[in-house]
Amino acid sequence: MRNPFELDESSVDGDSEPGNEFVDRPDFHVHVEPEQTDDGDRSILQDEDRRGDDLKERFIGTIDQGTTSTRFIIFDCTGVPIAKYQTEFRQIHEHPGWHEQDPYELVESAFICMEEAMKSFLALGHSRSDVEAVGITTQRETVVVWDWETGEPLHNAITWTDTRTMNLVRELKEKPGADNLVNLCGLPLSTYPSSVTLRWMLDNLPDVRKAYDEGRAAFGTVDSWLIYNLNGGVQGKRHVTDVTNASRTMFMNLETLQYDDELMKFFDIDAKKLRMPEILPSADKEGFGEICEGPLDGCRITSCLGDQASALVGHCAFTPGTAKNTYGTGCFLLYNVGEKPVISKHGLLGTVGFQLGRDRKPVYALEGSVAVAGSGVSFLMNNMGFFRDSRKVSDLAATVPDSGGCIFVTAFSGLFAPYWIDDAQGTIWGITHHTQRGHIARATMEAACFQTKAILDAMEMDSGKALTELAVDGGMSNSDICMQTQADIIQIPVERPAMHETTALGAAIAAAFAIDVWKDFADLKYMNRANRATFNPQISLKASKRMYNRWSKAVEMSRGWKNEEIHESDGEDEDPKKEPLAGK
Numbered sequence: 001m002r003n004p005f006e007l008d009e010s011s012v013d014g015d016s017e018p019g020n021e022f023v024d025r026p027d028f029h030v031h032v033e034p035e036q037t038d039d040g041d042r043s044i045l046q047d048e049d050r051r052g053d054d055l056k057e058r059f060i061g062t063i064d065q066g067t068t069s070t071r072f073i074i075f076d077c078t079g080v081p082i083a084k085y086q087t088e089f090r091q092i093h094e095h096p097g098w099h100e101q102d103p104y105e106l107v108e109s110a111f112i113c114m115e116e117a118m119k120s121f122l123a124l125g126h127s128r129s130d131v132e133a134v135g136i137t138t139q140r141e142t143v144v145v146w147d148w149e150t151g152e153p154l155h156n157a158i159t160w161t162d163t164r165t166m167n168l169v170r171e172l173k174e175k176p177g178a179d180n181l182v183n184l185c186g187l188p189l190s191t192y193p194s195s196v197t198l199r200w201m202l203d204n205l206p207d208v209r210k211a212y213d214e215g216r217a218a219f220g221t222v223d224s225w226l227i228y229n230l231n232g233g234v235q236g237k238r239h240v241t242d243v244t245n246a247s248r249t250m251f252m253n254l255e256t257l258q259y260d261d262e263l264m265k266f267f268d269i270d271a272k273k274l275r276m277p278e279i280l281p282s283a284d285k286e287g288f289g290e291i292c293e294g295p296l297d298g299c300r301i302t303s304c305l306g307d308q309a310s311a312l313v314g315h316c317a318f319t320p321g322t323a324k325n326t327y328g329t330g331c332f333l334l335y336n337v338g339e340k341p342v343i344s345k346h347g348l349l350g351t352v353g354f355q356l357g358r359d360r361k362p363v364y365a366l367e368g369s370v371a372v373a374g375s376g377v378s379f380l381m382n383n384m385g386f387f388r389d390s391r392k393v394s395d396l397a398a399t400v401p402d403s404g405g406c407i408f409v410t411a412f413s414g415l416f417a418p419y420w421i422d423d424a425q426g427t428i429w430g431i432t433h434h435t436q437r438g439h440i441a442r443a444t445m446e447a448a449c450f451q452t453k454a455i456l457d458a459m460e461m462d463s464g465k466a467l468t469e470l471a472v473d474g475g476m477s478n479s480d481i482c483m484q485t486q487a488d489i490i491q492i493p494v495e496r497p498a499m500h501e502t503t504a505l506g507a508a509i510a511a512a513f514a515i516d517v518w519k520d521f522a523d524l525k526y527m528n529r530a531n532r533a534t535f536n537p538q539i540s541l542k543a544s545k546r547m548y549n550r551w552s553k554a555v556e557m558s559r560g561w562k563n564e565e566i567h568e569s570d571g572e573d574e575d576p577k578k579e580p581l582a583g584k
């Protein structure tokens, strides 16, 4: 194994927007202008009765470890980002449908970002001790298994987009008790949650199996792996997660917020043999330990959330009925349902929204997950060579007035919510001699917008309520064309905050809660409210319905392709259950 902290420059690829180049982006130093609010002439920065000036001198760092990239951002406690660094890591696609990451690169990237962002922070005249706490937010479901005795990963991380378990999922669906799983954990059986991935690893990776049998295998999602390493790995042996990440494993009971025997038994996993992380609230003063090396050596970690839960907090969607949609690698709409979990009847997921302290109740959400959003844009860039920077997708889209009749069902991992079609594959419909790259660029972004519409419809059926506006964030929400299309398709206004780093902000808010910077959600009323961009629907309801009907037709036609592929690529092997074995 390589030294985890030695950077292999060649390993950082993908979107061309990492590092300092990103730091120079115009949205980096976001100055929150005082704004007129409902309450009159008040804003967080003018809010003398609160601790406005004080809060500008208090700082929280956030590690935001998404599917595509890692960032470290230092916020002041009014929510303004002061210093930031972002870098990418390798995406490993060894076979069609497989998607892995090197666990060491995930840790490396976090340390690199902390180093670089701290340089900028110190250059502004601040000192290390000004950073009072660090929060962590990560991609969810991605599984890391490591050796508890050596601290070394036993395999690459297998990500949430990986579909190698498709046939395993089909087998599991036939098992007694399969129908009840969703009532316990909120998630339907699919290739998406961690449980199925772990089962596959135990069945197919001899090193993992051996370590499990010998009681040496530690299981975690990316948050646990990062926290373990930040705390010194094998020296610190801190093995924890939070309720939001644990709610994506399919091992946690949504009511008790603890691992559930029935769930563990269903996946045939012996909790006595496997080292599973302790489940903590998302904000906690002690449980996540402290950073043991690097520029923030000694700094305590006081929050941990899955990235989508973190974005919910970053949007201050604290009250039932509020929601947000994040267009990152995938696209995830979370709707706050309050202090009781809701089990969806229309293809959505029941999940934990956040729990901001041991003495606070958990808040639950209904979630609609779309597997491909910004990764569709990355696909046009990396695989098709349409442009060299994902930000250019809007320029290409602007070369044409609409998608020219093209529909791109970006089902690279099958289709997730609310469809759950595991054998769908990416398909473009409506190609003619007229079709240009601009049409495909538009159709790629529209795919996430159409799926968002399907999710909103499902959410309305589950909750009985319709959203009146949609708050957005994430990489692809930077595209005005995409956000305008979204408003047109869902026929309600789309609201984008001026400060786009809502996911990272959420973990900072949670970390600040843990150390009592905030006492109450009301303290955050003005956080990230200024200078929002609003996209209002510009096409008629009739035109919008016409577009959506074409999309729905294309979805139906994208079914059933994956099985075809398995039969053909296996050649003489007619067993559809056979999947390629992992190579390390």
Ligand SMILES: Nc1ncnc2c1ncn2[C@@H]1O[C@H](COP(=O)(O)OP(=O)(O)O)[C@@H](O)[C@H]1O
Residues within 6 Å of the ligand: 015, 065, 066, 067, 068, 069, 070, 327, 328, 329, 330, 373, 374, 375, 376, 377, 378, 390, 391, 392, 393, 394, 474, 475, 476, 477, 478, 479
């Ligand atoms: N200006 C942009 N327009 C459209 N897509 C973008 C833009 N900037 C980034 N993206 C896409 O957004 C994704 C990155 O978003 P981000 O929120 O950083 O994701 P993650 O948290 O999953 O790493 C990439 O897949 C990239 O292609």
Ligand SMILES: O=P(O)(O)OC[C@H](O)CO
Residues within 6 Å of the ligand: 066, 067, 068, 138, 139, 140, 141, 160, 306, 307, 308, 327, 328, 329, 330, 331
């Ligand atoms: O990397 P993102 O931001 O698309 O988020 C990934 C999700 O957490 C997967 O469930």
